[in-house]
Amino acid sequence: MIVVMKNGASDEQIRGVVDRVRELGLKPHVIMGTERTVVAAIGNKRDEHRQSLESCPGVAEIIPILAPYKVASLEVRPERTVVRVGPLVLGNSHVGVIAGPCSVENEEQTLATARAVKVSGAAALRGGAFKPRTSPYSFQGLKEDGLKILAAARDETDLPVVTEVITPSDVEIVAKYADVLQIGARNMQNYRLLEEAGQAGKPVLLKRGPAASAEELLLAAEYVLNAGNHEVILCERGIRTFETHTRFTLSLATVVWLHERTHLPVIVDPSHGTGHSVLVGRMAAAAVAAGADGLIIEVHPTPERAMSDGYQSLTFQQFGEMMALCRRIADAVGRTIEPAWQSRSNPAAAV
């Protein structure tokens, strides 16, 4: 249930409610909005404690949370969560673009890609150092060496780094180098990994599993949120259907469906979602039109030589063209796709 505090409730009153929620065996989440502060009380036995919380000083009303996902729900937080990582802004009228190779292969490839995507307007660099591959015989990633290359690319370009963590025991090492932890589609329901990543103190980009419903994606996000991390980015990256002309079926309706139910930013991955570079640019534009808060795009200096996912990776030129198209669409729907570089030197100007 949600405990809505009165306008102007004091910090002490909020603390009082938080303590009472804990005493009742429920988990408190304080959400400070511009209009009101609410304390979400999460747990199995809810309604029996309603009266006890209603009588706490400073409480305006108690509202039950109907959705099975609680902290992720718009019912708990009607204001949109905007995730900001340096120039990367995801949410509200901002479309943040994360771009880079599927896998970090070497320093030259990663640095060249980072420079090129920055010039075209990307706000963050992606690249896998730990790769979850369908076949155990495929390239598994450079691991910590790959993380070091990503950090070097960040040092040179100032682009924050988004990279995948595939197992709970690697969270610490990945979080040491990454600015955003990516949890891949295959791991969406790896609950121990979600909890561990939720405690790392970095935003988490959570990709939808190819066989997971959108509601299951929200419930997976709930694990990260419950670990105390409110910066969760949801990613639609295509699901398995009977269709074979694309690698997955990119469900853009899910972006709209999610926005109706959650305050979390939703981004789209048209690279994995289509599996063909020729489809990526226009599906990226369609995602912007559908209201996506960001895009994650695979880009490679020479896609035909890529060690993974080359057939869906854009060349530097194709990425530039994609960005130009997305900018036109963003303009048309009243949104901006420019990285927020000014926010680093002048936080007051942060968007």
Ligand code: PEP
């Ligand atoms: C990736 O981003 O390269 C990746 C492996 O994505 P997904 O988890 O969506 O398959």
Ligand code: MN
């Ligand atoms: Mn990939």
